[in-house]
Amino acid sequence: MLRTRMVAVLFTDMVGSTTLLSELGASAADELRDRHFAEMRSALAVHHGTEVKTLGDGMMAVFESVTDALACAVTMQQASQQNIRIGLSVGEATVENSDYFGIPVVEASRLCAAADDGQILVADLVRAVVATRDVHRLEPVGELTLKGLPAPTMAWEVGWEPDEDSAxxxxxxxxxxxxxxxxxxxxxxxxxxxxxxxxxxxxxxxxxxxxxxxxxxxxxxxxxxxxxxxxxxxxxxxxxxxxxxxxxxxxxxxxxxxxxxxxxxxxxxxxxxxxxxxxxxxxxxxxxxxxxxxxxxxxxxxxxxx
The missing domain is CATH 3.40.50.2300 (Response regulator)
Known part of the structure; x- marks a missing residue:
């Protein structure tokens, strides 16, 4: 049964993972991947996120709170021992068989793909929701043309600093x-x-x-x-x-x-x-x-x- 739900959608991706994992060999690659996903899941637990699925060396998660999603993105960057990039959007998504579909899902996925190593890119609506809360530094990136979306997306970069106390x-x-x-x-x-x-x-x-x-x-x-x-x-x-x-x-x-x-x-x-x-x-x-x-x-x- 299809239903709709307002959620914040987050995608992660391990940068350069194909080359890195192929150099390590199967056993070491599996160990590194397991450790990486363990770090991501611990961040989700801290910030009340729900894992939807893993995609290769990346992850999709949803949140009821945009603030929690943004905080989780920062914690993931701080906690990860690998180079990752993150995209985040918010909106009404369609839910079917515990998976999510729709504009915010596509937007978050494409923002993740457009991000550089260590970067968190968020949609303009995310910035609008958290703008009055002054919890994170957001800098404008400009309009990005993202595959699968009818119009350019105004993107913002989230500033973050290393933190040893993020686990x-x-x-x-x-x-x-x-x-x-x-x-x-x-x-x-x-x-x-x-x-x-x-x-x-x-x-x-x-x-x-x-x-x-x-x-x-x-x-x-x-x-x-x-x-x-x-x-x-x-x-x-x-x-x-x-x-x-x-x-x-x-x-x-x-x-x-x-x-x-x-x-x-x-x-x-x-x-x-x-x-x-x-x-x-x-x-x-x-x-x-x-x-x-x-x-x-x-x-x-x-x-x-x-």
């Missing part, structure tokens, strides 16, 4: 140092920055303000009583820092505490059983989902709480 930031809390380190290494391989580790709930809550994480991964049972300290901490975090996503990992379901947490925080929260997390990709996806404001609840937990 998706996560805090971990578990009384098992071995488990914490294992999770930290797995997240780091996916471009996620583990900024803080704690062995108990008290240490986690005390260090949260300084660490400024986008998401927290917390075990349910921690010292001193090894009952529901992690869930209690999760509830506190969502109350005091509602913008921080919380992913709870548990060996068993603590039903009453889980109900309380999920009722208090309908978004930006996850609850998974440790035994059900079979792959690193599943954990990484869950972290990105709660960081972006979504929810991830294991099906067996949903069944028990109904």
């Amino acid at each position: 998706l930031r996560v805090a971990l809390a578990d009384d098992s140092a071995l488990l914490r380190e294992g999770i930290a290494r797995a997240l780091a391989q996916e471009g996620i920055d583990v900024v803080f580790q704690a062995s108990d709930a008290e240490e986690l809550l005390a260090g949260l303000a300084g660490a400024r994480p986008h998401a927290v991964v917390v075990d349910v049972r921690m010292p001193p009583t090894h009952t529901t300290e992690g869930l209690d901490a999760a509830e506190r975090i969502k109350a005091d820092y509602p913008q921080v996503g919380v992913l709870v990992l548990s060996a068993t379901l603590q039903e009453e505490a889980a109900r309380r947490l999920l009722a208090a925080a309908p978004g930006g929260v996850g609850y998974l059983l440790k035994d059900s997390v079979g792959e690193v990709a599943e954990l990484v996806s869950a972290v990105r989902t709660v960081a972006s404001g979504g929810s991830v609840i294991a099906p067996e937990i949903v069944a028990r709480l109904q």
